Each structure stands twice: as C-alpha cells, then as structure tokens.
Amino acid sequence: xxxxxxxxxxxxxxxxxxxxxxxxxxxxxxxxxxxxxxxxxxxxxxxxxxxxxxxxxxxxxxxxxxxxxxxxxxxxxxxxxxxxxxxxxxxxxxxxxxxxxxxxxxxxxxxxxxxxxxxxxxxxxxxxxxxxxxxxxxxxxxxxxxxxxxxxxxxxxxxxxxxxxxxxxxxxxxxxxxxxxxxxxxxxxxxxxxxxxxxxxxxxxxxxxxxxxxxxxxxxxxxxxxxxxxxxxxxxxxxxxxxxxxxxxxxxxxxxxxxxxxxxxxxxxxxxxxxxxxxxxxxxxxxxxxxxxxxxxxxxxxxxxxxxxxxxx
Amino acid sequence: xxxxxxxxxxxxxxxxxxxxxxxxxxxxxxxxxxxxxxxxxxxxxxxxxxxxxxxxxxxxxxxxxxxxxxxxxxxxxxxxxxxxxxxxxxxxxxxxxxxxxxxxxxxxxxxxxxxxxxxxxxxxxxxxxxxxxxxxxxxxxxxxxxxxxxxxxxxxxxxxxxxxxxxxxxxxxxxxxxxxxxxxxxxxxxxxxxxxxxxxxxxxxxxxxxxxxxxxxxxxxxxxxxxxxxxxxxxxxxxxxxxxxxxxxxxxxxxxxxxxxxxxxxxxxxxxxxxxxxxxxxxxxxxxxxxxxxxxxxxxxxxxxxxxxxxxxxxxxxxxxxxxxxxxxxxxxxxxxxxxxxxxxxxxxxxxxxxxxxxxxxxxxxxxxxxxxxxxxxxxxxxxxxxxxxxxxxxxxxxxxxxxxxxxxxxxxxxxxxxxxxxxxxxxxxxxxxxxxxxxxxxxx
Numbered sequence: 001x002x003x004x005x006x007x008x009x010x011x012x013x014x015x016x017x018x019x020x021x022x023x024x025x026x027x028x029x030x031x032x033x034x035x036x037x038x039x040x041x042x043x044x045x046x047x048x049x050x051x052x053x054x055x056x057x058x059x060x061x062x063x064x065x066x067x068x069x070x071x072x073x074x075x076x077x078x079x080x081x082x083x084x085x086x087x088x089x090x091x092x093x094x095x096x097x098x099x100x101x102x103x104x105x106x107x108x109x110x111x112x113x114x115x116x117x118x119x120x121x122x123x124x125x126x127x128x129x130x131x132x133x134x135x136x137x138x139x140x141x142x143x144x145x146x147x148x149x150x151x152x153x154x155x156x157x158x159x160x161x162x163x164x165x166x167x168x169x170x171x172x173x174x175x176x177x178x179x180x181x182x183x184x185x186x187x188x189x190x191x192x193x194x195x196x197x198x199x200x201x202x203x204x205x206x207x208x209x210x211x212x213x214x215x216x217x218x219x220x221x222x223x224x225x226x227x228x229x230x231x232x233x234x235x236x237x238x239x240x241x242x243x244x245x246x247x248x249x250x251x252x253x254x255x256x257x258x259x260x261x262x263x264x265x266x267x268x269x270x271x272x273x274x275x276x277x278x279x280x281x282x283x284x285x286x287x288x289x290x291x292x293x294x295x296x297x298x299x300x301x302x303x304x305x306x307x308x309x310x311x312x313x
Numbered sequence: 314x315x316x317x318x319x320x321x322x323x324x325x326x327x328x329x330x331x332x333x334x335x336x337x338x339x340x341x342x343x344x345x346x347x348x349x350x351x352x353x354x355x356x357x358x359x360x361x362x363x364x365x366x367x368x369x370x371x372x373x374x375x376x377x378x379x380x381x382x383x384x385x386x387x388x389x390x391x392x393x394x395x396x397x398x399x400x401x402x403x404x405x406x407x408x409x410x411x412x413x414x415x416x417x418x419x420x421x422x423x424x425x426x427x428x429x430x431x432x433x434x435x436x437x438x439x440x441x442x443x444x445x446x447x448x449x450x451x452x453x454x455x456x457x458x459x460x461x462x463x464x465x466x467x468x469x470x471x472x473x474x475x476x477x478x479x480x481x482x483x484x485x486x487x488x489x490x491x492x493x494x495x496x497x498x499x500x501x502x503x504x505x506x507x508x509x510x511x512x513x514x515x516x517x518x519x520x521x522x523x524x525x526x527x528x529x530x531x532x533x534x535x536x537x538x539x540x541x542x543x544x545x546x547x548x549x550x551x552x553x554x555x556x557x558x559x560x561x562x563x564x565x566x567x568x569x570x571x572x573x574x575x576x577x578x579x580x581x582x583x584x585x586x587x588x589x590x591x592x593x594x595x596x597x598x599x600x601x602x603x604x605x606x607x608x609x610x611x612x613x614x615x616x617x618x619x620x621x622x623x624x625x626x627x628x629x630x631x632x633x634x635x636x637x638x639x640x641x642x643x644x645x646x647x648x649x650x651x652x653x654x655x656x657x658x659x660x661x662x663x664x665x666x667x668x669x670x671x672x673x674x675x676x677x678x679x680x681x682x683x684x685x686x687x688x689x690x691x692x693x694x695x696x697x698x699x700x701x702x703x704x705x706x707x708x709x710x711x712x713x714x715x716x717x718x719x720x721x722x723x724x725x726x727x728x729x730x731x732x733x734x735x736x737x738x739x740x741x742x743x744x745x746x747x748x749x750x751x752x753x754x755x756x757x758x
Contacts, residue, residue, distance in 0.1 A: 015753045048740070052529075053533075054736075054740075073530055076529070078526070078529040080522075080526060080529070082522045082742065083522055083523075083526060084521040084526075085523050085526075086517070086518075086523055097319070097323055098526065098527070098530070100319050101316055101319060101320070101527060101530040101531055103530075142526070
C-alpha cells in the first residue's frame with residue numbers, strides 16, 4: 001500500500017508530562033484516516049507536529065517518502081480545533097491573505113476563492129467584516145481557507161464541533177469530493193461516533209500511546225463481540241433452563257409484551273448453535289449480531305471488556 | 314514575495330488604513346504646529362484697539378502714557394464721574410483714575426471698565442506708573458539715577474567647549490537641553506505607543522484563535538517578526554509624516570504671514586518717560602532690545618551648533634533599536650496571557666527601565682557627561698532614551714557606536730528570548746501563566 005504520511009517512533013514531552021510516546025502510524029494515500037482517542041490523549045500534539053507548528057523530541061515523519069520539511073506546509077491543509085479569524089478584517093481580503101501565506105500566487109488565489117465563495121453562497125459577503133458574519137458562515141470561510149490550495153493532506157481537528165447539522169452534511173460531502181479528487185484526509189476527534197462511518201482507516205490513541213491501528217472493517221472483524229440480541233414474544237421455558245455453558249446470558253428484559261435478550265456465545269461455538277438452542281422454545285421476532293462501535297472497541301482495548309458485556313441479568 | 318513580507322504588509326496596511334491612524338497622523342502635526350503658531354497668533358489678535366481715558370488728579374503723569382499698537386491713551390481734564398459717563402457712552406473702553414493721593418497711597422489707583430479689563434493694558438499701565446513712581450521717589454530721596462543705572466550689570470556667560478582637536482565651540486546648553494529632552498521623550502512615547510500595539514496585535518491573534526491557522530503556514534517566528542516590523546514601519550511612517558507636515562504647516566504660515574514670525578521686541582513696553590530721564594531710559598531700552606536680540610540669536614546659533622545629520626540619524630536608529638528591543642518583549646507578553654487584564658503582571662518589569670530612563674533624563678540633562686549619563690546611555694534598556702538626551706550636548710562617535718552596537722545585541726537577545734516564549738505561549742489557553750512557567754518555556758523550547 002502507498003502511504004502519504006508515515007510516523008516512526010515519534011515522541012514528545014512537555015515540561016511535566018509525556019504527550020506522545022513512541023507513536024508510529026501509517027496513513028494510506030487517498031484514505032480517510034480517523035485519529036481517535038479521548039481528550040488529552042495526544043492527538044492535537046501529533047497533528048501539530050505534522051503541521052510543523054511544534055517539533056517532536058524524537059522520531060521521524062515521512063511525507064510522501066521524504067522527511068517532513070518546511071516546504072511541505074503548502075501540501076497540507078489544517079483546520080485546527082481552536083479556530084477563528086481576524087474579526088475586523090474583511091472576509092475576502094482575509095481569505096486572500098491566508099491563501100498567500102500558504103504559498104498561492106495572488107491571482108490564482110483570487111480566482112479559486114471566487115469559485116469557492118460562489119459555491120458556498122458567500123460572494124455577497126466578500127467585502128464584509130468577519131464579525132458581521134454568522135458563526136456558520138465563518139466556519140464555511142475557515143473550511144474554504146483550509147482546502148483552497150488543493151492540499152494533498154487535509155487535517156481536521158474536531159471538525160464537526162460547533163458546526164450545525166446542515167453544515168456538517170455539506171462538509172462531509174465536500175470532504176468526500178476532495179478524497180475522490182486525490183486528497184488524503186485525517187480526522188482527529190474524541191467523539192468517535194461522529195466520523196466512524198466516514199473513516200476507512202483508524203488509529204486509536206490513549207494516554208500518549210497508540211493502542212490500535214488498521215482498516216476499519218478488519219478491526220471490526222477482529223473485535224467481534226459474539227453478542228447477539230434477539231426479540232421474542234413467547235418463551236416456553238425459562239432461559240436459564242435452555243442455555244447451557246456454551247452461552248452467557250447478558251440481558252433479559254420484558255417490555256410491552258416483547259422480551260429482549262442478549263446472549264454472548266462462548267468460544268468455539270457458532271451462531272448456528274445458538275439458533276438451534278433457541279428455536280424449539282422461543283418464537284423469534286428478530287435476531288441480530290451486536291457489532292461493537294469504535295467507542296466500544298476503544299473501551300475494550302483500554303479496559304479489556306466490551307461495555308456490552310456488562311451483565312445486567 | 315516571502316511570507317514574512319506578506320505578514321509585514323498586512324500588519325502595516327491594516328493599521329495605516331485605520332481611521333485612528335489617519336486622524337492621529339493629521340492631528341499630530343496640526344497640534345505641533347498649533348503649539349508653535351497659536352501663541353504668536355493669539356498674542357497679536359487679542360490686542361484689538363483698546364482705548365483708555367486718563368483722569369489724572371495729580372497732573373503729574375497724564376502725558377507719560379504713550380500709545381502702543383493696540384492701546385490708546387487719551388488724557389481728560391474732566392472729573393472722574395464725567396469720564397465714566399463717557400465710557401458708558403462708548404467713547405472709551407476703560408478709564409484710569411489717578412487720584413490726588415495716588416503717590417502716597419498707590420493702592421488708590423483705579424482702572425474702570427465695562428467689560429473685564431484688558432490684562433495687557435493693565436500690565437502696561439502698572440509698568441509705566443511703577444517706573445514713574447520710582448523715578449519720582451528717587452529724585453525725592455536725592456539719589457542720582459545714573460548711579461543706579463551703573464550698578465545694574467546684565468551677566469550672560471558664554472560657555473565654550475574645547476574639542477580634542479583644540480577647536481573652540483560655543484556651547485548653548487539651553488538649546489541642547491530642550492532638544493535632548495524633546496527627542497528623548499519622543500522615543501519614550503513611540504516605544505510605548507507602538508510596543509503596546511504589538512502586544513494588542515498578538516493578543517488579538519491569540520484570542521480570536523486565528524494564530525494556529527497562521528502558524529500552520531508560517532513559522533511562529535515569522536509571524537512575530539512580521540508583526541514587530543510591520544508595526545515599526547507604521548511608527549516610522551507616522552513619525553516621518555509628522556515631521557514633514559509640521560514643517561509644511563509652519564512654513565506655509567511663515568509665507569502667508571511673514572510679520573507674525575518677525576521677532577520684534579514690543580518697544581512700547583520699554584518706552585517710558587522720555588522727558589525727565591530720556592537719555593538713561595533710552596539706553597536702558599536699547600539694552601533690553603540688545604538682550605532680546607541675543608536670546609533669539611542664541612537659539613539660532615545654538616541650533617546651528619547642533620550636528621543635525623548625527624542627530625537625525627541617531628534618532629531614527631535609537632528609535633528603531635529601542636522599539637525592536639521592547640516590541641519583542643511586548644509580543645512575548647501578549648503571547649503569554651489570555652486577556653488584556655492579565656498583561657499587568659508582566660508589563661511592570663518591562664516598563665520599569667523605560668520609565669526609569671525618562672525619569673533619569675532630568676538628571677542626565679544636568680550632567681550629560683557624568684557617569685550616570687554614560688552608563689544609562691550604554692545599557693540597551695535605557696540607552697534609546699538617554700542617548701538621545703545626551704547627543705545634542707555632543708557625544709563622541711566611539712560612545713555612540715558602542716551604545717548602538719550593544720543596542721543591536723540587546724534586541725537580538727530579547728528577540729530570541731521572546732521567540733521562545735512566543736511560540737509556546739500562542740498555543741496555550743486557559744491557564745494563567747506564571748514567571749516560573751515562562752522560564753520553563755525559555756529553557757525547554
């Protein structure tokens with residue numbers, strides 16, 4: 001696989017605490033890569049190192065198979081978690097200024113900006129001061145500034161915090177479009193559910209260490225919970241009598257005449273075994289596997305247990 | 314164009330386009346020109362013709378009042394009540410009453426008027442009467458006025474400086490003092506004014522959270538230097554416009570109203586009794602005029618003794634050097650705090666040397682080549698102000714060069730120090746920064 005960005009044994013220490021310890025990571029080209037972990041895990045530090053805002057204490061970062069250098073900033077677009085604009089400066093002028101700092105020529109930047117502003121219905125606001133714009137519009141401007149120079153690598157730190165749902169959808173579409181056009185995207189967030197459906201690769205970071213990395217569907221396969229949920233409306237025998245040691249009952253609830261049960265299949269047994277056991281005594285309304293979310297996988301990785309497994313019988 | 318240049322351009326243009334900058338740039342020279350022009354102007358305008366009737370019951374002084382440009386005296390032989398009636402009819406602005414007993418009891422003198430009395434007229438009358446009364450008293454006491462005249466000796470020492478090569482230069486300490494204090498104070502004001510603009514600019518970028526977007530494109534050092542240099546250019550621009558405009562305004566006035574600036578002594582003040590003591594008074598008057606001439610001449614000569622190329626060059630150099638030294642520190646402060654209120658604790662140590670230099674300037678003026686003056690003009694933190702105070706008095710090139718060299722070293726040092734604080738500080742939020750924290754940033758980054 002071709003990787004756009006590779007981190008090897010990156011460490012970073014602040015005065016008192018360790019922000020990154022020996023983190024290695026491979027970001028495949030043209031992928032959407034989720035950098036996931038709780039607040040304070042070290043995600044923003046890692047991103048700032050990629051953006052060369054701060055330096056690493058040790059380790060190497062490779063960008064497109066070259067050691068990361070200042071010239072690479074023009075190939076990277078970064079939307080930080082803490083973001084804002086000069087309030088008193090005019091919108092168009094400001095966007096042009098930031099584009100020029102990224103290394104774009106004036107005319108080229110102007111042309112691209114007009115296109116993007118047109119697309120996002122921002123053109124009438126070109127000569128307005130930023131403080132006159134609504135929050136949503138300011139966020140659109142920030143997004144445009146991030147992607148304007150067609151960066152090969154886009155980094156979004158907590159991208160959807162503060163965006164309203166409509167803008168979130170516009171953003172997601174634009175991001176997918178960018179990937180189709182060849183960009184690689186890194187999402188960093190503590191809210192793992194928000195990017196799960198977008199990412200095809202993820203890395204989990206906890207307490208300065210990378211604890212898991214890989215393709216989403218493979219991770220999900222590896223972290224099958226083997227927990228099944230069934231809805232039944234009639235039960236001829238109590239469950240405790242039916243289930244032998246091949247299975248563990250996790251939940252057994254009755255609500256509005258429908259019983260919801262959760263059962264974990266213990267090792268070396270199959271789904272068929274469970275169905276065969278249930279069929280003679282229960283009238284099944286539904287039967288499905290509970291796939292763990294990224295959040296569940298993270299908790300399993302940190303605590304050793306899926307949150308689904310907590311027995312509530 | 315390099316990225317730093319792009320930043321400098323934005324910092325410069327965004328400030329120069331501000332209304333407050335334009336207003337200050339125009340108002341500044343107007344104010345300065347006004348300080349020069351208005352006093353002259355007012356002195357001439359306010360003396361519209363003022364007519365005073367004199368009722369002299371003693372019949373000793375009525376012919377001793379000579380008209381001036383703006384004040385006319387008319388002796389009346391009527392009594393005082395009639396004269397006041399005339400005033401009410403509008404024939405005079407004021408009536409001076411010298412009663413019979415005036416010589417014995419000067420407090421009985423009266424100046425009546427409908428409106429409030431013209432102050433200059435009152436001064437003029439007092440002046441004339443004092444001289445007259447004194448003359449009269451002297452002759453009553455039998456003292457020869459000539460003896461008194463002979464005693465009066467005006468003293469004005471010429472200060473001569475002997476240069477190393479033996480050349481003699483007449484020194485005009487008053488002129489050097491004025492020039493030194495003004496330029497020292499200007500540097501102080503400019504450093505403060507534009508230094509705090511840097512601080513506010515850094516703080517604005519931090520609080521608006523644009524800073525992380527910018528430093529993902531440029532190095533934090535580029536952003537900091539771009540701001541410091543951009544604001545410095547604004548200061549230089551404003552200063553140059555001020556100088557040019559002030560000269561333009563003053564020159565225009567001189568061309569339009571050349572009379573205003575011709576320094577002629579107000580002869581009438583000194584012209585008194587030409588009948589009784591004409592010869593002596595005339596001589597005294599001449600002396601006055603002479604003295605006046607030499608004062609005016611002294612300023613001109615004093616100014617011509619100043620080495621203006623050195624003066625202007627060092628002003629620009631020490632302004633820029635001092636600004637760069639302090640602006641870097643101001644930028645570091647702006648990066649270390651979250652809001653303007655928190656700047657106070659860090660401002661103090663930075664402003665103390667500045668404040669101290671402006672306070673010590675008074676002392677330096679009185680002894681411009683003493684050890685205090687020397688050391689303060691060598692140490693980078695006080696040298697921008699103190700050296701400018703000293704230069705009009707004449708400072709050797711070696712000393713200026715030493716001070717300038719140390720100032721350059723000084724601002725390189727503060728800039729390096731500030732850059733370390735800055736690049737950590739701009740990304741720190743929420744936590745109140747302590748000095749210990751700053752030290753850590755300096756050491757670790």
